[in-house]
Amino acid sequence: MFDWLGFKKGLPLWWSFRLNRGSQEDVELIFEGIAHTRMELLQDWTNEYWGHLDRLLDQLHSARTGSGLWDTPDSSLWDRLFAKAMGRANDFTELFLLNGDGTVVFSTYGGHLNALHDETSPIYPGLQHSKGDSAGGKCLFGPYPDPMTLKIGPRSSSFHDKMTLLFIVPIIEEGKWNGALCGRVPNDVLGDLIQRESGHVYPDSGDNYIFMARPGLQRHIVPGTALSRSRFEDRTFTHGENLKDGVTTDWGVVTVKEHTELELMFTDPATGELHPGVANTIRNGSNLFVAFPGYSDYRHIPVIGKGVTFQLPHCPDVWGMMCEGDLEEVYRIRSIGWKLFRVQLPLLLAFGALTAALAFGVVSAGVSPLWIALLLGAFQLLGGFGISAVLHKKGVAPVVSRLQRINRFIRINAEGKGDLTQRLKPDDFAADETRELAKWINNMIDSLEGIMLQVKQAAGEVLLSQQVLNQSADTTAGSTERVSDRIHSMIGSIRSQLKDIDIAKDVVGDMQGTLRVLEEKAKRQISVAHSEVERIGEKMSQISYKVAETNQTIMTFMETTQQIRSVLQVIDEISAQTNLLALNASIEAARVGEHGRGFAVVAGEIRKLADMTRKSTEEIHGTVQLIVRNAQNAFASMEEGTQVVEEGTQLVAAASELLSGASGDDSLKTQIVEEVVELMEKIAAVSMDNRKVSTEVEQHVQELLSDIGGVRHTSNHVEAITGFLQQRVNQFRLTEARRR
Structure with missing residues (x-):
């Protein structure tokens, strides 16, 4: 009937249970509620602290000056950002940054700066887990022993040792792990979260503790190993023995040398096996047992309670939590x-x-x-x-x-103006419903004080944020007004520019028309000139031919001068022919104009020679030598005339090419003008779009100014509400040293 308790211990406990058997359902609900609220509290706390680190990392990325987070950091800005993060998150005792090599490049604790976390570092497994895939992942690592935690000291927990939790947020750049932002929390904070001493429903024995259920990363930790501080480790717990001094059992003394975490296994000293509460929780995921005779815990004392397993956000390990109370205290009540x-x-x-x-x-x-x-x-x-x-x-x-x-x-x-620092003393009440009522009122006041402290802290943070928001809104409003003025000025410049472009378009259009008229006229003139040049070229060819023919005649005349005496009968014919040639040459020379002047001189000489020949036929014999000499002179002149004709032909060809080029250049000018006109039209279209967009921007800026005004008004309203909230909270007397 009394199972493992025996008759002597079992009878009074059985009698207490029997007297309160009607409250068993209420006891179940109590332990279910304690386990649920504590587990939810741990989850919310963890998410809150991940949020603090995410916000800080976003601010660091926004403040960087280069492509990487480590490029020329602004140390003063980093100091402010880290200080604000530490102010918001009271349980962090250190925030630090690791680069890709594992070196501490920034820390809120100067003694940690430049430390290298390589394979020998206690946090190396957590860092490796955060590098687990190409994108990296967060890791809640611990608890693990770290002497630096003890050296840094506590912030929010009065109980403190070297056991540590580490929040690791990887820094991913270009898809690769390039360091981490880490937050250090003393592990005793977990004990404070799940154990509110003043709010304990069972102050003499009630204990909430965490243990390893299924290790994922820290496989060296055996299931059933303690992961949080037990109330029986803390020497300030005076209701019975504590683990530091030792808890006496019939099978020896249960004690810890340094701390509960990782030192204590929750085993029944009578069997050496995990006690049923922990064992069943690990096996089934949860365990609820509140009936007589309870089960034996690590002190071999009959306890009852609720066990649950859970996994905190980004923690690779599955933890278990027991919410227990001694059977004797739970059913001690006498109605x-x-x-x-x-x-x-x-x-x-x-x-x-x-x-x-x-x-x-x-x-x-x-x-x-x-x-x-x-x-x-x-x-x-x-x-x-x-x-x-x-x-x-x-x-x-x-x-x-x-x-x-x-x-x-x-x-x-x-x-509404109470002293929330005060508590009822359960020992001043008899072990009946009034003591239970006092304990639950204490629990309610304790929860209320914690909520009011959080509200007060949140109200203070909101008020500071509102003040910063007001300053930012004022600054933004001033900047927006200046931007609005500049945009308005820019729109005026664009409108003036459009007028200039319209004028330029008109000028270019006129120029285009004028050039087209000039082009047509030039084309006609060039065509006429080109025709004339071609005719000149033809004439120059004829002249060249005639000159060559004349040269040949002179050569023949010179050859026959020795036969003059025998051919006097033909002198008249030659004279007549020469006279005719000279006449034709004179005509052609007149047509050539300036370039034919030298040839006209030669033609005149030939005509004179013909006249002399005709008049001096009878004197041929006496003047043969003179004729030969004159013939030689004529030949030399004809050679010079040939060169002149060749130069004239070249000039005619150049003039023809020049006229063709001039025609081509005019066509190019027309093309350029057309391109300029097209470009001006595009510029005008872009300017029109620019004016339209600028007008829309100006409208949006005006709307933004209006919105900023609304933000400022709302911010002032929120600030007033926050101030009123602070006044209401300040009506209560609170334990300022309490953080949660």
């Missing part, structure tokens, strides 16, 4: 009804016995029935009054007194 019954029963039995004895004595004495009735009635009145007085003093009055104390405590805090 007010039971206590009143215990007082009433002996009084009623004694009164009944006395009444029966009195009636028997009076009847035996022969007293008349009237006196018997009067005596018994008076005794009943006196006895009832006495019983009522005893019941009031021993039963009702203490209960009323305790309820009045509770009522007074609740009333003070219900008025």
Whole structure:
């Protein structure tokens, strides 16, 4: 019946359980609620601290001056960003940055700067896990021992040792792991989160602790190993023995040398196996047991409670948590009804016995029935009054007194200006419903104080953020107004530019028309000139031919001068022919113009020679030598004329080529003008679009100014609300040293 407890220990516990068997369902709900709220608290806390690191990393990326996060960092800006992050996240004792080599390039703790985290570093497995895939991943690493955590010291936890949790956010650049942003949290913070001492429902024994359920990254940690501080490690826990000094069992002393984490296995000292609460939680994922006789924990004390397994965000390991209470304390309660019954029963039995004895004595004495009735009635009145007085003093009055104390405590805090630092003392109440009520009120006040502290802190942060927002809104509004002025000025310049472009288009259009007229006229003139040049070229060819023919004639004349005497009969013909040739030459020379002048001289000489020949036929014999000499001179002149004709032909060809080139250049000019006109039209179209876009931008800027005005108004309204919220929160007296 009493199982492993035995009769001596089991009987009183069984009796306590039997007296409170009606509350078993409530006890189940209590432990379910404790486990759920603590697990949810851990999840929310972890997500909150991931959020702090994500926000800080985004700010660092926004503040960088190069392509990489490490390029010429602004140390003063980094100092401010890290300081703000530390201010928001009170449980971080250090924030630091690692580069791709694992070197600490920035830290809020100067002693950690330039340290190298290579294969020998305790955080190396966590860093390797964050490099697990090409994109990298976050990693919640720990708990692990780190002497630097002890050296840095605590911030939010009064209990402190070297056990550490590390938040690792990888820095991914161009798809590759290039360092990490890390946040150090003392592991004892976990114990503070799941164990609110002033809010413990079972202050004498209740303990919430975390253990390893299924290791994913830290495979060296055996399932069932403690991962958080137990209340029985803390020497400030005075309800019984503690783990630092040792917990005595019949199978030895359970103790830890440095800390609970990684030193303590939750085994039953009687068997050496994991105690049933932890073992069943690991096996089934959860475990609830609140009935007699409970199960043996690592102190070999009967406990009951709820066990759950869970995985925190980005933690590779699956953890378990036990929310337990000693069976004796949970079912220690003795209800007010039971206590009143215990007082009433002996009084009623004694009164009944006395009444029966009195009636028997009076009847035996022969007293008349009237006196018997009067005596018994008076005794009943006196006895009832006495019983009522005893019941009031021993039963009702203490209960009323305790309820009045509770009522007074609740009333003070219900008025909205209460002292949330005060708690009821459960030991001042009897082990009945009033003590349970006091414990739950303490739990409620403790939760309320924690919420109010969070609200106060959040209100302060909101107020600071609102002030920064107001300053930013003022700065943005001023900048936007300046941008609006500049855009307005730019639109005016664009409009002026469009006018200039329109004028330029008109000018280019006129120029295009003028050039087209000039082009047509030039084309006609060039065509005429080209025709004339071609005719000149033809004439020059004829002249060249004639000159060559004349040269040949002179050569023949010179050859026949020795035969002059025998051919005098033909002198007249030659003279006549020469005269005719000279006449034709003169005509052609006249046509050539300036270039034919030299040839005209030669032609005149030939005509004179012909005249002399005709007149001096009879004198031929005497003047043969003179003729030969003149013929030689004529030949030389003809050679010179040939050269002149050749030069004229070249000039005619050049003139023809020049005229053709001039025609081509005019065509090129026309093409350029057309391209300029097309370009001006495109410029005008772009300017029109630019003016349209600029006008839209100006409208958007005006809307932005209006929106900024709304933001400023709303921000001021929120700031006023936040100030009012702070006033309301400040009406309560809070424990300022408490962080959560």
